[in-house]
Amino acid sequence: MERIKALEQITSQLDEELVICNIGFPSRELYQVKDSPKHFYMMGSMGMASSIGLGTAMAQERKVIVFDGDGSLLMNLGSLVTIFNQSPPNLVLVILDNECYGSTGNQCTYSATTDLKKVAEGVGFKNTILYKESEDKIDFSPVLELEGPVFVHLKVQAGNANVPVIPLEPEEIKERFMREVQGIK
Numbered sequence: 001m002e003r004i005k006a007l008e009q010i011t012s013q014l015d016e017e018l019v020i021c022n023i024g025f026p027s028r029e030l031y032q033v034k035d036s037p038k039h040f041y042m043m044g045s046m047g048m049a050s051s052i053g054l055g056t057a058m059a060q061e062r063k064v065i066v067f068d069g070d071g072s073l074l075m076n077l078g079s080l081v082t083i084f085n086q087s088p089p090n091l092v093l094v095i096l097d098n099e100c101y102g103s104t105g106n107q108c109t110y111s112a113t114t115d116l117k118k119v120a121e122g123v124g125f126k127n128t129i130l131y132k133e134s135e136d137k138i139d140f141s142p143v144l145e146l147e148g149p150v151f152v153h154l155k156v157q158a159g160n161a162n163v164p165v166i167p168l169e170p171e172e173i174k175e176r177f178m179r180e181v182q183g184i185k
């Protein structure tokens with residue numbers, strides 16, 4: 001499955017959940033398929049989506065879905081250990097694994113040889129789910145019913161959709177997200 005299709009299918013099954021998305025094309029693709037004040041697009045740093053998701057999950061009760069990349073998770077693997085040990089029941093970490101740094105030209109990561117689901121299990125995650133690249137339908141409801149933290153390993157095709165950059169300033173994204181979390185209209 002293409003990454004944009006995975007994002008489209010999963011977000012169409014979400015309602016009140018907050019979403020934190022990885023830098024680069026994943027955020028651009030998510031913005032293209034669906035924008036919402038419930039979305040926080042991480043436009044600066046690799047590796048930080050999972051940490052921001054952890055903080056957001058711990059600070060309030062709504063469910064938080066993090067879309068992270070294989071490269072970004074590998075850059076900040078310590079975050080996985082912290083997430084497991086803090087164990088927020090409302091956090092779902094979805095790794096969109098295309099086995100490469102897709103947003104910067106498809107340079108290979110090590111996720112073809114290091115199984116990220118097994119890494120999460122080794123860290124201690126009890127609820128881990130794999131969606132293979134060959135799947136063309138994602139039923140996300142079993143994931144949403146599980147107690148967090150949940151680790152979803154979603155293998156996707158390499159390649160980026162032809163989508164424009166997000167026409168919002170980082171400050172705007174942060175401020176509307178904070179208003180949403182605080183329940184301010």
Ligand SMILES: Cc1ncc(C[n+]2csc(CCOP(=O)(O)OP(=O)(O)O)c2C)c(N)n1
Nearest residue numbers: 024045046069070071072100101102103104
């Ligand atoms: C700390 C840091 N290093 C490098 C970059 C440049 N960079 C932006 S996105 C990206 C690739 C991200 O790969 P991955 O997390 O696997 O996501 P994908 O684009 O493959 O979906 C890189 C290297 C950055 N923004 N921040």
Ligand SMILES: [Mg+2]
Nearest residue numbers: 069070071100
């Ligand atoms: Mg990647």
